[in-house]
Amino acid sequence: MKRIAAVVPAYNEEKAIAAVVADINSAPLPAGYSITAVVVNDCSKDSTSEVISKLNCIALNLPINLGIGGAVQTGFKYAFENGFDYAIQIDGDGQHPASEIHKLVNHAIEHNYDVVIGSRFISKEGFQSSALRRFGINYFKWLNRLLVGVTINDSTSGFRLINRKVLEVVNEYYPDEYPEPEAIILYSLNHFKTGEVQVQMKERQGGVSSIGAFSSIYYMFKVSLAIFYTFIRIKFKK
Amino acid sequence: MAKIQIIAIATSLLFLLYIVRLIIKGKLREEYSIVWIVCTVVLILFSFWRDGLEIMANLLGVYEAPNLIFTGAIFAIFIYLLHLSVVVSKLQSQNKQLAQDIAMLKEKMENK
Numbered sequence: 001m002k003r004i005a006a007v008v009p010a011y012n013e014e015k016a017i018a019a020v021v022a023d024i025n026s027a028p029l030p031a032g033y034s035i036t037a038v039v040v041n042d043c044s045k046d047s048t049s050e051v052i053s054k055l056n057c058i059a060l061n062l063p064i065n066l067g068i069g070g071a072v073q074t075g076f077k078y079a080f081e082n083g084f085d086y087a088i089q090i091d092g093d094g095q096h097p098a099s100e101i102h103k104l105v106n107h108a109i110e111h112n113y114d115v116v117i118g119s120r121f122i123s124k125e126g127f128q129s130s131a132l133r134r135f136g137i138n139y140f141k142w143l144n145r146l147l148v149g150v151t152i153n154d155s156t157s158g159f160r161l162i163n164r165k166v167l168e169v170v171n172e173y174y175p176d177e178y179p180e181p182e183a184i185i186l187y188s189l190n191h192f193k194t195g196e197v198q199v200q201m202k203e204r205q206g207g208v209s210s211i212g213a214f215s216s217i218y219y220m221f222k223v224s225l226a227i228f229y230t231f232i233r234i235k236f237k238k
Numbered sequence: 239m240a241k242i243q244i245i246a247i248a249t250s251l252l253f254l255l256y257i258v259r260l261i262i263k264g265k266l267r268e269e270y271s272i273v274w275i276v277c278t279v280v281l282i283l284f285s286f287w288r289d290g291l292e293i294m295a296n297l298l299g300v301y302e303a304p305n306l307i308f309t310g311a312i313f314a315i316f317i318y319l320l321h322l323s324v325v326v327s328k329l330q331s332q333n334k335q336l337a338q339d340i341a342m343l344k345e346k347m348e349n350k
Contacts, residue, residue: 040341058345077342
């Protein structure tokens with residue numbers, strides 16, 4: 001039996017989180033796979049911690065707010081220390097439908113991928129997000145191709161499956177703020193095979209995006225810088 | 239001895255005393271106090287040795303002696319600020335590690 005940890009970072013998600021966990025627990029999976037929801041409450045100000053303590057999931061309550069990257073890493077660390085074979089990140093706001101998890105798992109098995117990213121943009125289906133976000137995504141696509149030579153269509157997607165080899169790496173280091181594009185570089189430089197599969201995403205069911213329109217410029221700048229540093233750090237270590 | 243010298247020496251000594259007091263009370267760690275003690279000693283040195291500044295400026299080829307103070311002081315401040323940024327970054331990463339461990343330990347305790 002292969003065990004998958006569904007890591008759900010949650011910040012002020014009291015309304016959406018119960019449905020997300022229920023979705024995960026009833027998600028269809030390939031034969032021989034089981035899934036456990038690991039909800040990481042990033043020191044929410046609302047009643048998220050009470051809500052998740054009553055749900056059928058592992059509840060990790062952070063004593064201070066770490067931001068999305070730190071919260072997701074907490075889930076990865078839990079998965080690594082407790083011997084899970086895979087971890088899949090699923091946002092707490094209901095954007096990532098659990099019914100699509102099997103697509104990622106199947107894709108990883110078929111092509112022997114270490115990382116599989118659930119992407120909105122291979123073909124145009126479902127919720128597509130805003131023009132500004134799409135511009136950012138295209139920019140990161142270009143940057144990824146330039147630095148590590150892999151083409152990822154949706155590098156800001158948090159909906160991704162990683163196997164135990166990758167868990168071992170992210171247990172040690174995972175980016176803090178806006179981790180998704182930087183993590184792709186991290187994976188490629190560690191020679192993990194990264195694949196992408198088309199999934200349908202929904203519009204968020206509740207909560208607010210970790211990226212406001214106002215901070216978009218900061219986001220682009222900070223992530224570019226982080227990607228660049230990660231690139232240099234790993235390139236020169238070897 | 240000029241009036242300004244006495245004021246400068248007194249102020250520097252008071253400052254030094256305050257730093258020592260902070261260390262004794264445990265509010266300032268020794269490693270961060272070194273830079274402050276060195277600064278105070280330099281201040282006291284130049285308070286006694288009035289021609290020192292001119293001599294140092296001539297030695298380094300600085301035409302206006304006060305400019306040497308500004309250059310030196312601003313450089314020292316930048317270096318110290320950078321050092322503090324490094325300290326804060328280290329604290330932040332240790333803080334994150336602690337928070338993550340606490341979250342996992344809490345979970346372990348509640349399930350026993």
